[in-house]
Amino acid sequence: MSADTPTLLDRQFLTMRAKLLELAADWDRLERGGELAGNDSRLEQLRDAVRVLLEESRPRAEKVQTIFSRRYDPSWRSAMNI
Amino acid sequence: MDYIDPHIHMVSRITDDYETLARMGCVAISEPAFWAGFDRGSVDGFRDYFRQLTQVEPRRAAQYGIAHFTWLCINAKEAENVTLSREVIAMIPEFLDAPNVLGIGEIGLNKNTKNEATVFLEHLELAVTHRQSVLIHTPHLEDKYQGTRMILDMLCDDSRIDRGRVLVDHVEEHTIGPVLDAGFWAGMTLYPVTKCTPARAADMVEQFGSERLMVNSAGDWGPSKPTAVPDFIFEMRSRGHSESLIRKIVYENPLEFFRQSEHFDWQPRA
Known part of the structure; x- marks a missing residue:
């Protein structure tokens, strides 16, 4: 262990x-x-990830991964007609 | 410690790397077909690549006492070309009886498109028809979670798929749970920046256990380290984990998974 x-x-x-x-x-x-021209969502992702590090609950690594991930739609097959 | 690297692209490595792997304890490897860094233009390009995987690399590996196994497919990146993909899928059976072929792979998704999903499903059909094991590539970075869930949907929707004969590779903290919970094997790829470090892989072993779990180096033409599996072994030892636990992940688990393939008759050294 x-x-x-x-x-x-x-x-x-x-x-x-x-x-x-x-x-x-x-x-x-x-x-x-x-300054960045316009809003760049990557900076907000980075800030959100740093906030997760300061939280008192696990799993931080999984939460940070989720911040940097595209959303999963369970109905993707019908949307793609597959 | 003897170990097996279940996912390493040796066509991208120089011969010196085979010697280094052998010195580090590598006794067997498996090499999935992948993207060569450019899109190939014809089915004959893939036919030559499959000859390299089934004839050339086994000889190169054997010079250093390493057993070489392989997986065949058209990878997810080139799967965007559905016409070419279908030609390659139709040609693959020419090579399925080669003595080092373990199955179909690394199939999967890259940008999670309709074409990629279509070709993934047609590869699954090929695997089922020819009773082949399957090795799966999951996307990188922001596409990984969505793509992994789409892949699991397609696998779980097909009752003919034997989940014990499917390895879902490149899992990370947010995808390892769904893969293992669904009954598939999971591979952690130790790769700088875009995938997983030895320390994070060891963390996942501590949280998820050692059943149906492997580690690999990918060792491809990108920035990668073919000796990443020994780095994982070192990390596990430094944390005080037992030799038996480490050996299960880097040797016994790949062996158990590979043994389900018809052509895998490799005997461990005495």
Whole structure:
């Protein structure tokens, strides 16, 4: 089984810190590039994904995946006539 | 540890990679037919490709003690051309008796279009008619969830499909549950940026267990790492998982799945 939380935190703290710094620097770089023409839904997806990280409930990875996914319509076969 | 990579595109790799795989413990691989980076113009282009998969690559792999198996189809990207797809599907039976062919694959969806779905269903018909196992490609990025659910719909609507003989590949956190719940095998592809990392694959093993689950490298012409399965083994060991659990995922599960194919008579080394 995987290690307990204190052990995992010891092992992963610096990696997680580095990933957050990368993301923060990415965002600063985007802002330095100036305003986007019109609304770009990708930025909102990124913001929604970061909000999920701060939630207190799992599964965060699955929720982030869903944010970046197209909607599934169960009636797709009739829509496509297949 | 001996391991099997159930999804790796060796036509895209140099011979040195075979040697590296052998040194890392790879004893067998399976190579699904896929997109070559450009759309082929004729059925003869695919006929030559299938000769490469059934004749050339097995010889190249054998030089390094690796058993090479393969799957045949026209991939989802080129399936947008339905006329060419039907010509390729009609030609595939010429190769189904080759000794390293395990089944039909990697069929699936790319942009989840009507043409792709049509060709996917015609591939399924071919597999059922010839009693072949099936290896399935699921779309990338924003198309993955929708496409995976469409694929599951088509599979589950056909009562002739033996779910134990179908591997749905490239699953991630949002698609692994529906695939396993429906009774299919699931493959996690370790691939930079667009698919899954060894750490996330290990997370999914911890959450979903090891039944009907495999890992692969894809190892194609894009940015990819043919030794990604050993990276997964290393990740699992670093977390303290048992050798028996790791071996089940990287060796015994592929072996169990492959053994359902008529031509798979490979014997593990003593």
